Amino acid sequence: MEGLPGGREQMLAQIRDALGRRAVPAVAPAPLPPFHSNPDGLDAGERVARFIFELKRVGAGVEQLSTEAEVKEHLAGLLPAGTDVPVALSDGAALRRLGLREWLEGAGRRVLPSLREFVAEGLEAGGARREPDARGEEVAALVEQYRGLLLEAAVGVTAADLALADTGTLVIVSGEEQHRLISLLPPTHVCLLDPARVLPSLTQLLAHVRRRFNPPRAAPKNMTCITGPSRTADIEQAITTGVHGPKTLHVILYSPGS
Amino acid sequence: MRVSLFITCVVDQLYPRVGEAAVELLTRLGVEVTFNPEQTCCGQPAYNTGYRREARAVAARTLDLLDRELRTSDYVVAPSGSCAAMVKKCYAELFARELEERERARRVAGRFYELSQFLVDVLGVEDVGAVFEGRVTYHDSCHLLRELGVSGAPRKLIRAVGGADFVEMSAPEACCGFGGTFSVKHPELSAAMAADKAADIERSGAEVVVACDASCMMQTAGVLSRRGSAVRCLHLAELLVSRGGQ
């Protein structure tokens, strides 16, 4: 099923043929000289201001807060009235540190468990009688169930890893934190961001990713750059939000050190 | 200064008045003008239609003629952005494999100028002393604008015309839809583009639309005339020898 035998070699040979080359290149081609984009020349404060400006331009809400209490109060204000509408929280460290889950539950909100909790509970409920081989399927089924729960959530709360000032972009690296679906499925996405994590632009992000994850060995499995809410202009070029992803995006800037 | 005029086939056959204006204009500016009646065509019609063999045959002859002209003249000047682009840009591609012709094409290209470019960049003239009472707009010919990168020179020349009120249309850089054989192979498409151009010209309120290419004039004037429009089409050379009202 891996296709025609020799598909790879045959196609590569054909390409070399088209390029007028005979042999497989022995060494990597010399890379192009580096390309420098202009630095933004902003200090940290100005960069955050730029980020906020651009974020508003793409139609997102933004609030810069300085205490935990303010964050919680603001978040509560973003949740729809009616306490039985579920809220989904990702497993990000920033959210855990604030104790948002406990606080929301204490305030009487219905909060979906994290995927990790959901799977652990599900496996426990199923009992320990299963063979280890059956566990994979069991987990997959639980993940699928969890997805069904997420589809009902009215609000998804995540934390961004980084942000880009010049485009008003949130950068979410999703691994253990499970930001991927929570930032996508619910109609409202609330994202917590440490203002110290605002980079000038995509250029610095890609350089950062290279450093932090040190590709070529291991790039992050899933990194998403989010610039404003989900939008379409497919009918008469009229911009409409929320066609597939969140209709509204709120960013809470909060520095845990402050 | 001596200039050899390259009169395009469209000017020669349909708009000789443009060539006459060019002679008068350059003469008034103190240039000694010559013209070699042995010249025929730059070869663009065949080149643009894909017949490179035919184009090369005609172009080789023209290239040879231009090269000889440049032995006795300082420059070759054509009242056409399209023919100038053909000689300055396409000859290199056409003779990519003939070393001698390629070298000759390079030599000729360096001294071949479209008229407005020549006036402003070589002679350093913007006000040629013309007088024209009326509202004038300018159509950018595609080859002049995008192959040769000339858009300022014609405007400077028009703005300096005494009495002329220069207005821009909303999309002066939009193609008139001529495109040589395109207009014959796909006349409906060509006409649809021309209709937009004509409407834009009319909206500008101009009484005269000026172009630097006789082929654009032919297309635009043809549509304006069919629409019963009062707007006239002039070649830049014609405007620049005007000495009074309309």
Next chain:
Amino acid sequence: MTMESRKHPDGPETFVENYRRALDDSGLRGALATATGKALDSRRQAVADVGEGDWERLRSRARAIKEHTVEHLDFYLAQLADKVERGGGHVFWAQTAEDARRYITELAARKGCGVAVKSKSMMTEEIGLNAALEAAGVEAVETDLGEYIVQLAGERPSHINMPAIHKTRGDVADLFTAKLGVERDDDIARMAGLARRVLRRRFAEAGMGITGVNYAVAETGTLVLVENEGNIRLTNSLPRVHVALMGIEKVIPRLEDVDVFLRLLSRSASGQQLCSYLSFLTGVKTSPSEEGPEEFHLVILDNGRTGMLANPHLRESLFCIRCGACLNVCPVYQKIGGHAYGWVYPGPIGAVLTPQMVGRERAAALPFASSLCGACRDVCPVKINIPDMLLRLRHEIKEGVRKSPPRAATRPAHHRLVTDDEADDEAEDELYVAPLRHRAADFVERALFMLWAAAMKTPFRYRAASRVARVAQSLFGRRNKDAARVLRVPRWAASRDLPPFAARPFRERWPELSKDAEEYRAAKIALPGDRPTRDGKGPAAARRG
């Protein structure tokens, strides 16, 4: 296809008939004018915000990256495939559209997928994937709003990134009423909301998600996907199997190269600084409780691209990043829209790609459907010289430089079911023979150009030809100022007057003109009407200089 009647049974071989229909459709022309106008205005503003100089630097860099990549395409593709496989993905090398279709449909069968959700991908259009999936019993659901609309209507996209550019909100409301059984409502936000609800259900039941690829980074094996709606994220996050389809030209060497292209792409396409969502996907999950699909398959497709690679004059066709700016700015596209081009890729870049993919004979009209105005080259973020390639294709078509591409692609995606005769169909594509009237017209045209060349080769023959033309004119239309009607050029004359030949050509006037000029110079007198010029450089400037 279970779709309604074929609204556009036209292929590139009936281009003229196709566009005549489009020209008669005033609703279409209005929709096109509005949409392309808005996209161009937004693009212009976005470019101005970057600044002309920086924009040019980005374009040059993007082009340099593409040149470099294509020059070392074998190396980078091999590197990409290695990285993807190391990250747990499968790589399939598809030489033809049929190879790719078979691999994907067999995979769907093996995985027991009854429904596949798709994000907008020109590549899947190119290989006619939807029809193949349907034939294999897999329901393919387009999820991009525009693409969903077009699929419901049984049409194909008419623009590279605005698939439903030809439809008004009223059209969409009618379509939703007819196909989804809802009450008619032409409010755009509510229609988008309806699509969200309907498609959410499809996402939930789909076993396979199929996407294209914007950039595939060789050094990391990372796929970069660019979108505004979020449907690509859903497609690559929810189903258990993710299949991404890319042409061989989508690979780029390094992560940092993505930067340049992203800065150009969104601005060129829609005037946005950045699209709403960028997904960087690297590797497959390793534990079942991670998010994302369980399996990932990357299909790397040739489908005639090595033919483009082999032709140094047309190689830059492979640089295209599918931004759609050349369509928006093209005066021909603006008038006729995308369907008239008769295949997957419309507009200027389509006129370059289609002949190379479906055969120069079949799409022979497309490269000639341009006034060569060059606006496409000016807006292209990768500086692709489309007019030059159109000229090259015209040459190759007229002089049979290449009779057919090395590998035929498919016919228009939505026009037939995939059958067992597939191979025969493709063989037929290679052997396409133009209708007799086209061949006759070609013959006449060639003869005319040979005559023309003969006439232009000596001034004597040139003068003779010009005299013959004048005699013809005087015989047929002494009193008619419109030469077009006289010379019986009916399609021209339908809309334009043609000026008559001048009584005497310039060259006959030259001796007198020359004499006048000579006298003027000798006398050095001002002609009547001369006035002092403002810059003092006017008359006689050159004499002084």
